[in-house]
Amino acid sequence: MADNGEDGAARRHRPLRADAKRNEDRLLKAAAAVFARDGADASVKDVAREAGVGVGTLYRRFPSKELLIEAVYRHEVRLLCEAAPELAASLPPVDALRTWMERFIDFMAAKHGMAGALRVVLTDDSERLQTRAALVQAVERLLAAGRSQGAMREQAKPQDVLMALGGISYMAGAEQEPGLATRLIDLLLHGIVTS
Amino acid sequence: MADNGEDGAARRHRPLRADAKRNEDRLLKAAAAVFARDGADASVKDVAREAGVGVGTLYRRFPSKELLIEAVYRHEVRLLCEAAPELAASLPPVDALRTWMERFIDFMAAKHGMAGALRVVLTDDSERLQTRAALVQAVERLLAAGRSQGAMREQAKPQDVLMALGGISYMAGAEQEPGLATRLIDLLLHGIVTS
DNA sequence: ACCATAACCGGAACTGGTTCCGGTTTCAAG
DNA sequence: CTTGAAACCGGAACCAGTTCCGGTTATGGT
Secondary structure (H helix, E strand, O other), X not given: XXXXXXXXXXXXXXXXXXXXXXXXXXXXXXXXXXXXHHOOOOOHHHHHHHHOOOHHHHHHHOOOXXXXXXXXXXXXXXXXXXXXHHHHHHOOHHHHHHHHHHHHHHHHHHOOOHHHHHHHHXXXXXXXXXXHHHHHHHHHHHHHHHHHOOOEOOOOOHHHHHHHHHHHHHHHHHOOOOHHHHHHHHHHHHHHEOO | OOOOOOOOOOOOOOOOOHHHHHHHHHHHHHHHXXXXXXXXXXXXXXXXXXXXXOHHHHHHHOOOHHHHHHHXXXXXXXXXXXXXXXXXXXXXXXXXXXXXXXXXXXXXXXOOOHHHHHHHHHHOOOOOOHHXXXXXXXXXXXXXXXXXXXXXXOOOOHHHHHHHHHHHHHHHHHOOOOHHHHHHHHHHHHHHEOO
């Protein structure tokens, strides 16, 4: 939490001015607290107030609310990604992929309003967003395990699978019926495995 | 265009007052014009001004921007749905389904900001929204054709397929890369057909 | 130590969706 | 024709995200 300093909000070419760095840290801490309390649909003004800075300061550091959300949850997403190799090693490929997908969807569902942020993360390909790369890598790992056993089709690109997961999160987030996400994952999985 | 009077914005139990009906017609015409000119992300205030009414009037008739969009495009969506039986009759089931899906995605892509409206339409199950029922029926028709030849799996429910299409529209709408939608449709199709 | 300036700060202001409410109009019953 | 009230009208007000800009401050060169 509050990040290890190694990547506050993507490395810059020149280091941040001292006051700027301090405010960035405050903002991340405040955002984590406010989102945990009110959900990710809390207002950015609340976050700024909690951090004791103006909204202008928040926006200079995080150009949109989605990118702030991305920064706050970067660490958790990273953990999710790091679980992929273990799953790939301990389960049959299809089960590993399904399990990981379910965890992914559960994570998205847990934070309200996360799906919109995810779309930005998956779409905006500025190199700063290591989160995207980490996700792609995690899926690639799971797909590779399947391909190596001839269990998954070559046409299934990790980027596409991620996009599909993003779409599922978005749609499932609006529906109360809990089974939807599971059924859509089944559909997607069936589209990935070899026939 | 401007609807045939048979369903201005979902039938009510008591008919509309004369002035209300007039304003509803004006609003639909204005919305169609403004959306055609500025895309579906035009502001509702513009629509209200163009119609010569206040935003309050607009909101009494269309409780959210999404529902206004739904009303404006209801007719076009209906036409899309009506094409399903013809496709099912003239093409092999899988080709028919793919063709219809591509048309669907193209339609969604043509109107900017349509995916959000679609989510509301697919999610909100008040009976008023015949659009949802029409879409489900169209997909069901295509799936039934496939099932009858043993070409498609029983597990693929029309509602789920629609939700998946909605997710694809949403994600593809953000990405510039044009191939994405097509690849996701392939993935989905492959999840539907029997292996 | 001083200064020039680039970087930063905060909040007022703007835009867009949505709600609220005081005043008006239609309509049907008497 | 009168009249009471349900339905309707418009826009002011509200809240969200985002942008802008006049004033401030840290920092590297002298």
